[in-house]
Amino acid sequence: MDRILVQLEDFDIGNEYAHLRMAANSDGAIVTFTGLVRELSQHGNLESMSLEHYPGMTEKALIEIAAQARERWQLGSITIIHRVGTLRPDEQIVFLGVSSTHRKSAYEASMFMMDILKTKAPFWKKESTAEGDYWVEAKQSDKQAALRWQ
Known part of the structure:
Protein backbone atom coordinates (compact mmCIF):
# COMPACT_ATOMS: atom_id res chain seq x y z
CA MET A 1 0.00 0.00 0.00
CA ASP A 2 2.82 2.44 0.80
CA ARG A 3 5.46 3.17 -1.81
CA ILE A 4 8.67 4.67 -0.43
CA LEU A 5 11.56 5.31 -2.81
CA VAL A 6 14.91 7.07 -2.55
CA GLN A 7 16.42 7.32 -6.00
CA LEU A 8 18.79 9.12 -8.36
CA GLU A 9 16.32 9.09 -11.24
CA ASP A 10 13.64 11.68 -11.88
CA PHE A 11 9.99 10.68 -11.53
CA ASP A 12 6.93 11.24 -13.70
CA ILE A 13 4.15 13.01 -11.83
CA GLY A 14 1.48 11.60 -14.16
CA ASN A 15 2.66 8.04 -13.59
CA GLU A 16 2.80 8.56 -9.83
CA TYR A 17 -0.72 9.99 -9.79
CA ALA A 18 -1.97 7.06 -11.89
CA HIS A 19 -0.37 4.61 -9.46
CA LEU A 20 -2.07 6.35 -6.50
CA ARG A 21 -5.39 6.43 -8.37
CA MET A 22 -5.28 2.68 -9.04
CA ALA A 23 -4.36 1.92 -5.42
CA ALA A 24 -6.92 4.37 -3.99
CA ASN A 25 -9.88 2.03 -4.63
CA SER A 26 -12.90 3.85 -3.21
CA ASP A 27 -11.00 6.77 -1.66
CA GLY A 28 -12.53 10.10 -2.59
CA ALA A 29 -9.42 12.27 -2.34
CA ILE A 30 -5.88 12.22 -3.68
CA VAL A 31 -3.48 14.97 -2.70
CA THR A 32 -0.03 15.27 -4.26
CA PHE A 33 2.92 17.55 -3.63
CA THR A 34 5.96 17.96 -5.84
CA GLY A 35 8.99 19.84 -4.52
CA LEU A 36 11.45 21.55 -6.86
CA VAL A 37 15.02 22.67 -6.28
CA ARG A 38 14.93 26.44 -5.81
CA GLU A 39 17.34 28.73 -7.65
CA LEU A 40 18.09 30.98 -4.70
CA SER A 41 19.90 29.85 -1.57
CA GLN A 42 21.11 31.67 1.53
CA HIS A 43 24.48 32.04 -0.20
CA GLY A 44 23.38 33.34 -3.61
CA ASN A 45 22.27 31.78 -6.86
CA LEU A 46 22.29 28.02 -6.67
CA GLU A 47 24.26 26.17 -9.33
CA SER A 48 23.47 22.72 -7.97
CA MET A 49 22.50 20.83 -4.83
CA SER A 50 24.01 17.51 -3.82
CA LEU A 51 21.93 15.24 -1.62
CA GLU A 52 23.50 12.36 0.26
CA HIS A 53 21.79 9.76 2.39
CA TYR A 54 22.48 6.61 4.33
CA PRO A 55 20.82 3.76 2.39
CA GLY A 56 18.48 1.77 4.56
CA MET A 57 18.34 4.36 7.32
CA THR A 58 16.71 6.96 5.08
CA GLU A 59 14.04 4.59 3.77
CA LYS A 60 13.34 3.45 7.34
CA ALA A 61 12.83 7.08 8.43
CA LEU A 62 10.43 7.72 5.53
CA ILE A 63 8.49 4.54 6.33
CA GLU A 64 8.20 5.74 9.93
CA ILE A 65 6.91 9.14 8.81
CA ALA A 66 4.22 7.42 6.72
CA ALA A 67 3.34 5.18 9.69
CA GLN A 68 2.98 8.22 11.96
CA ALA A 69 0.60 9.78 9.43
CA ARG A 70 -1.46 6.58 9.39
CA GLU A 71 -1.74 6.73 13.19
CA ARG A 72 -3.29 10.22 12.94
CA TRP A 73 -5.51 9.93 9.84
CA GLN A 74 -7.41 7.24 7.96
CA LEU A 75 -5.39 6.97 4.76
CA GLY A 76 -5.43 4.79 1.70
CA SER A 77 -2.22 4.85 -0.33
CA ILE A 78 0.95 6.80 0.41
CA THR A 79 3.80 7.46 -2.01
CA ILE A 80 7.01 9.22 -0.99
CA ILE A 81 9.77 9.59 -3.56
CA HIS A 82 12.89 11.56 -2.66
CA ARG A 83 15.75 12.06 -5.06
CA VAL A 84 19.43 12.03 -4.13
CA GLY A 85 22.55 12.88 -6.09
CA THR A 86 23.30 16.18 -7.81
CA LEU A 87 20.28 18.24 -8.80
CA ARG A 88 20.02 21.59 -10.54
CA PRO A 89 17.52 24.43 -10.01
CA ASP A 90 13.98 23.63 -11.17
CA GLU A 91 14.55 19.86 -11.06
CA GLN A 92 12.08 17.75 -9.12
CA ILE A 93 13.40 16.67 -5.73
CA VAL A 94 10.44 15.15 -3.86
CA PHE A 95 7.01 13.70 -4.62
CA LEU A 96 4.46 12.97 -1.95
CA GLY A 97 1.03 11.56 -2.66
CA VAL A 98 -1.70 10.37 -0.34
CA SER A 99 -5.21 9.08 -0.79
CA SER A 100 -7.99 9.12 1.75
CA THR A 101 -11.73 8.85 1.98
CA HIS A 102 -11.96 12.59 2.70
CA ARG A 103 -9.94 15.55 1.45
CA LYS A 104 -9.22 17.01 4.90
CA SER A 105 -7.34 13.88 5.99
CA ALA A 106 -5.41 13.77 2.71
CA TYR A 107 -4.41 17.44 2.95
CA GLU A 108 -3.46 17.33 6.62
CA ALA A 109 -1.53 14.06 6.28
CA SER A 110 0.45 15.37 3.31
CA MET A 111 1.32 18.60 5.17
CA PHE A 112 2.34 16.59 8.24
CA MET A 113 4.57 14.23 6.24
CA MET A 114 6.34 17.07 4.40
CA ASP A 115 6.86 19.07 7.59
CA ILE A 116 8.34 16.06 9.38
CA LEU A 117 10.36 14.92 6.34
CA LYS A 118 12.03 18.35 6.08
CA THR A 119 13.35 18.11 9.64
CA LYS A 120 13.65 14.39 10.50
CA ALA A 121 14.59 12.49 7.33
CA PRO A 122 18.35 11.82 7.20
CA PHE A 123 19.38 13.66 4.05
CA TRP A 124 22.53 15.75 3.89
CA LYS A 125 22.34 18.66 1.47
CA LYS A 126 25.22 20.66 0.07
CA GLU A 127 24.54 23.72 -2.04
CA SER A 128 27.02 24.82 -4.71
CA THR A 129 27.05 28.50 -5.65
CA ALA A 130 29.52 30.80 -7.37
CA GLU A 131 30.65 31.80 -3.86
CA GLY A 132 31.43 28.21 -2.83
CA ASP A 133 29.88 25.05 -1.38
CA TYR A 134 27.77 25.09 1.79
CA TRP A 135 26.16 22.35 3.89
CA VAL A 136 22.50 23.14 4.56
CA GLU A 137 20.72 22.61 7.86
CA ALA A 138 16.97 22.58 8.42
CA LYS A 139 15.52 26.09 8.33
CA GLN A 140 13.98 27.55 11.45
CA SER A 141 10.67 27.89 9.58
CA ARG A 148 2.90 22.26 15.32
CA TRP A 149 2.27 18.51 14.91
CA GLN A 150 3.54 17.59 18.40
Whole structure:
Protein backbone atom coordinates (compact mmCIF):
# COMPACT_ATOMS: atom_id res chain seq x y z
CA MET A 1 0.00 0.00 0.00
CA ASP A 2 2.82 2.44 0.80
CA ARG A 3 5.46 3.17 -1.81
CA ILE A 4 8.67 4.67 -0.43
CA LEU A 5 11.56 5.31 -2.81
CA VAL A 6 14.91 7.07 -2.55
CA GLN A 7 16.42 7.32 -6.00
CA LEU A 8 18.79 9.12 -8.36
CA GLU A 9 16.32 9.09 -11.24
CA ASP A 10 13.64 11.68 -11.88
CA PHE A 11 9.99 10.68 -11.53
CA ASP A 12 6.93 11.24 -13.70
CA ILE A 13 4.15 13.01 -11.83
CA GLY A 14 1.48 11.60 -14.16
CA ASN A 15 2.66 8.04 -13.59
CA GLU A 16 2.80 8.56 -9.83
CA TYR A 17 -0.72 9.99 -9.79
CA ALA A 18 -1.97 7.06 -11.89
CA HIS A 19 -0.37 4.61 -9.46
CA LEU A 20 -2.07 6.35 -6.50
CA ARG A 21 -5.39 6.43 -8.37
CA MET A 22 -5.28 2.68 -9.04
CA ALA A 23 -4.36 1.92 -5.42
CA ALA A 24 -6.92 4.37 -3.99
CA ASN A 25 -9.88 2.03 -4.63
CA SER A 26 -12.90 3.85 -3.21
CA ASP A 27 -11.00 6.77 -1.66
CA GLY A 28 -12.53 10.10 -2.59
CA ALA A 29 -9.42 12.27 -2.34
CA ILE A 30 -5.88 12.22 -3.68
CA VAL A 31 -3.48 14.97 -2.70
CA THR A 32 -0.03 15.27 -4.26
CA PHE A 33 2.92 17.55 -3.63
CA THR A 34 5.96 17.96 -5.84
CA GLY A 35 8.99 19.84 -4.52
CA LEU A 36 11.45 21.55 -6.86
CA VAL A 37 15.02 22.67 -6.28
CA ARG A 38 14.93 26.44 -5.81
CA GLU A 39 17.34 28.73 -7.65
CA LEU A 40 18.09 30.98 -4.70
CA SER A 41 19.90 29.85 -1.57
CA GLN A 42 21.11 31.67 1.53
CA HIS A 43 24.48 32.04 -0.20
CA GLY A 44 23.38 33.34 -3.61
CA ASN A 45 22.27 31.78 -6.86
CA LEU A 46 22.29 28.02 -6.67
CA GLU A 47 24.26 26.17 -9.33
CA SER A 48 23.47 22.72 -7.97
CA MET A 49 22.50 20.83 -4.83
CA SER A 50 24.01 17.51 -3.82
CA LEU A 51 21.93 15.24 -1.62
CA GLU A 52 23.50 12.36 0.26
CA HIS A 53 21.79 9.76 2.39
CA TYR A 54 22.48 6.61 4.33
CA PRO A 55 20.82 3.76 2.39
CA GLY A 56 18.48 1.77 4.56
CA MET A 57 18.34 4.36 7.32
CA THR A 58 16.71 6.96 5.08
CA GLU A 59 14.04 4.59 3.77
CA LYS A 60 13.34 3.45 7.34
CA ALA A 61 12.83 7.08 8.43
CA LEU A 62 10.43 7.72 5.53
CA ILE A 63 8.49 4.54 6.33
CA GLU A 64 8.20 5.74 9.93
CA ILE A 65 6.91 9.14 8.81
CA ALA A 66 4.22 7.42 6.72
CA ALA A 67 3.34 5.18 9.69
CA GLN A 68 2.98 8.22 11.96
CA ALA A 69 0.60 9.78 9.43
CA ARG A 70 -1.46 6.58 9.39
CA GLU A 71 -1.74 6.73 13.19
CA ARG A 72 -3.29 10.22 12.94
CA TRP A 73 -5.51 9.93 9.84
CA GLN A 74 -7.41 7.24 7.96
CA LEU A 75 -5.39 6.97 4.76
CA GLY A 76 -5.43 4.79 1.70
CA SER A 77 -2.22 4.85 -0.33
CA ILE A 78 0.95 6.80 0.41
CA THR A 79 3.80 7.46 -2.01
CA ILE A 80 7.01 9.22 -0.99
CA ILE A 81 9.77 9.59 -3.56
CA HIS A 82 12.89 11.56 -2.66
CA ARG A 83 15.75 12.06 -5.06
CA VAL A 84 19.43 12.03 -4.13
CA GLY A 85 22.55 12.88 -6.09
CA THR A 86 23.30 16.18 -7.81
CA LEU A 87 20.28 18.24 -8.80
CA ARG A 88 20.02 21.59 -10.54
CA PRO A 89 17.52 24.43 -10.01
CA ASP A 90 13.98 23.63 -11.17
CA GLU A 91 14.55 19.86 -11.06
CA GLN A 92 12.08 17.75 -9.12
CA ILE A 93 13.40 16.67 -5.73
CA VAL A 94 10.44 15.15 -3.86
CA PHE A 95 7.01 13.70 -4.62
CA LEU A 96 4.46 12.97 -1.95
CA GLY A 97 1.03 11.56 -2.66
CA VAL A 98 -1.70 10.37 -0.34
CA SER A 99 -5.21 9.08 -0.79
CA SER A 100 -7.99 9.12 1.75
CA THR A 101 -11.73 8.85 1.98
CA HIS A 102 -11.96 12.59 2.70
CA ARG A 103 -9.94 15.55 1.45
CA LYS A 104 -9.22 17.01 4.90
CA SER A 105 -7.34 13.88 5.99
CA ALA A 106 -5.41 13.77 2.71
CA TYR A 107 -4.41 17.44 2.95
CA GLU A 108 -3.46 17.33 6.62
CA ALA A 109 -1.53 14.06 6.28
CA SER A 110 0.45 15.37 3.31
CA MET A 111 1.32 18.60 5.17
CA PHE A 112 2.34 16.59 8.24
CA MET A 113 4.57 14.23 6.24
CA MET A 114 6.34 17.07 4.40
CA ASP A 115 6.86 19.07 7.59
CA ILE A 116 8.34 16.06 9.38
CA LEU A 117 10.36 14.92 6.34
CA LYS A 118 12.03 18.35 6.08
CA THR A 119 13.35 18.11 9.64
CA LYS A 120 13.65 14.39 10.50
CA ALA A 121 14.59 12.49 7.33
CA PRO A 122 18.35 11.82 7.20
CA PHE A 123 19.38 13.66 4.05
CA TRP A 124 22.53 15.75 3.89
CA LYS A 125 22.34 18.66 1.47
CA LYS A 126 25.22 20.66 0.07
CA GLU A 127 24.54 23.72 -2.04
CA SER A 128 27.02 24.82 -4.71
CA THR A 129 27.05 28.50 -5.65
CA ALA A 130 29.52 30.80 -7.37
CA GLU A 131 30.65 31.80 -3.86
CA GLY A 132 31.43 28.21 -2.83
CA ASP A 133 29.88 25.05 -1.38
CA TYR A 134 27.77 25.09 1.79
CA TRP A 135 26.16 22.35 3.89
CA VAL A 136 22.50 23.14 4.56
CA GLU A 137 20.72 22.61 7.86
CA ALA A 138 16.97 22.58 8.42
CA LYS A 139 15.52 26.09 8.33
CA GLN A 140 13.98 27.55 11.45
CA SER A 141 10.67 27.89 9.58
CA ASP A 142 10.73 24.15 8.80
CA LYS A 143 11.45 23.35 12.44
CA GLN A 144 8.52 25.56 13.51
CA ALA A 145 6.21 23.86 11.00
CA ALA A 146 7.17 20.43 12.38
CA LEU A 147 6.57 21.56 15.97
CA ARG A 148 2.90 22.26 15.32
CA TRP A 149 2.27 18.51 14.91
CA GLN A 150 3.54 17.59 18.40
